[in-house]
Structures are given as structure tokens and as C-alpha cells.
Amino acid sequence: MGSSDSRERMVRSAAYLFRERGYSGTGFRDVIAHSAAPRGSIYHHFPGGKAQLAEEAVRYAGEFLNAGIQAATEGGDAASAVDAFVGWWRQVLIKSEFRAGCPVVAVTVEAHEEAPQLAAAAAAAFDRWQDTLATGLGNAGVPDARAARLARLIVAAVEGATILCRAHRDVAPLDDVVAELKDLTRAAVADG
Numbered sequence: 001m002g003s004s005d006s007r008e009r010m011v012r013s014a015a016y017l018f019r020e021r022g023y024s025g026t027g028f029r030d031v032i033a034h035s036a037a038p039r040g041s042i043y044h045h046f047p048g049g050k051a052q053l054a055e056e057a058v059r060y061a062g063e064f065l066n067a068g069i070q071a072a073t074e075g076g077d078a079a080s081a082v083d084a085f086v087g088w089w090r091q092v093l094i095k096s097e098f099r100a101g102c103p104v105v106a107v108t109v110e111a112h113e114e115a116p117q118l119a120a121a122a123a124a125a126f127d128r129w130q131d132t133l134a135t136g137l138g139n140a141g142v143p144d145a146r147a148a149r150l151a152r153l154i155v156a157a158v159e160g161a162t163i164l165c166r167a168h169r170d171v172a173p174l175d176d177v178v179a180e181l182k183d184l185t186r187a188a189v190a191d192g
Contacts, residue, residue: 007045009035014057015064018103020096023054023110023118051115054107058118061103061127075134078185081136082154085129086178089162090171093145098169101162105160129155137185141192154181 011020013035018027028042028050045051065088072084092100104125111119133151138144157177 006035006037006041010037010042010045010053011056011060013037014053015103017059018054018057018106019092019100022106023050028053041078050119054115055117055121056173058104058107058121058125059131062128064123066125066128067116069129069132069136073132073139075142076136078137078140078142078189079182081133082178082185083141084180085176086181089158092172093162093165093171094176101166102159104107105159105163126155137188140185140189142185142188143192146188146192150184153184157181 007189009033010031013027013031017030017034021030022129031037032039032042042053046056065085068088069081069085073081075081089102104122108122109119111122130148130151134144134147137147137150143151158174158181161174161177165171
């Protein structure tokens with residue numbers, strides 16, 4: 001296992017741990033234990049400390065989910081894109097018994113003034129998801145301006161529904177939001 005492999009494992013582990021424990025609840029020791037990386041390597045790879053690790057974990061999580069959104073939107077069916085975006089969240093919630101949420105949200109709500117790069121990384125991840133969804137909606141026939149607004153609504157609604165699911169320990173809020181979003185996307189295609 002090379003140096004870059006250890007670094008990658010630490011970034012993935014941080015994203016995973018942030019989903020369940022949040023930014024403040026996750027320390028370097030937790031990341032080292034979860035990733036099975038050599039203890040001294042975390043300081044070598046992340047000289048900027050926890051904020052640097054969190055920024056890279058947010059970037060990783062954003063790119064990971066964006067790849068799924070891109071694949072889902074390639075079919076040209078707006079409702080399927082919503083299903084695909086939400087499908088991953090649904091699996092995470094059920095598999096974790098409603099303990100895990102979005103690592104990007106976890107870092108966002110705890111972004112502190114001393115680490116403004118965390119809020120910027122989170123905003124970039126959200127923007128990327130919205131742009132990818134908007135492109136997919138546009139390709140499905142939704143006018144560009146409406147596609148952009150609808151994409152923002154999808155991201156905001158799904159993130160909010162994920163939080164409600166965790167609070168209620170039930171996927172019903174997510175399922176309700178998905179049903180409404182799918183109706184909205186179909187109507188937007190029909191109106192376009």
C-alpha cells in the first residue's frame with residue numbers, strides 16, 4: 001500500500017465518519033483507526049490539520065455523489081434522475097439504521113469562521129450537484145431557467161428530507177419528497 005493509498009483511505013474514512021458523527025465528533029484518531037492508516041501519516045498528508053482533511057472529504061463526497069447523478073441523468077428521463085439521486089440516500093439511511101446522513105451537510109452546519117474553506121467546499125459540492133441535475137433536466141426538455149431552479153429545489157428538498165428521516169428513523173419523509181419532486185419534474189418537462 002502506497003502513500004497515496006493511505007491518503008485516499010483517510011479521506012474516504014473522514015467522509016464516512018462525518019456522515020455519522022459530524023465534523024466536531026470526528027477526530028484524527030477516529031480517521032486513523034477507521035482507515036487503518038499509519039498514525040504519523042495523517043500529519044504528513046494533512047499539514048493543514050483537520051480542516052484540510054474535512055475539505056478534501058467534502059470534495060470526495062461531492063464528486064462521488066455527482067458521478068451517480070451524472071450517470072442517472074444520461075438517460076434523459078428527469079424523474080429517473082430524481083430516483084437515482086435519492087436512491088443513494090435511501091440506502092445510506094437504511095443501511096446505517098438512520099445514523100448516517102450527508103457528510104457535506106455535516107461539515108456545512110459545523111463550518112466555523114476559522115475554517116472558511118469548509119463552507120466553500122460544501123457550497124461547491126452543492127453547486128456541482130445542482131449543475132449536473134440542471135443539465136440533466138435541460139436535456140430532458142426542461143427550459144434552462146426552470147431546470148436550474150428545480151435542481152436547487154431537488155438538492156434542498158432531499159437534504160432536508162434526509163434530516164427528517166434521521167429524526168423519525170423512517171424513510172417516509174424521503175419517499176414523500178421524491179413523489180412530489182418526480183411530479184414536478186414531469187410537469188416541468190411537459191410544460192417545456
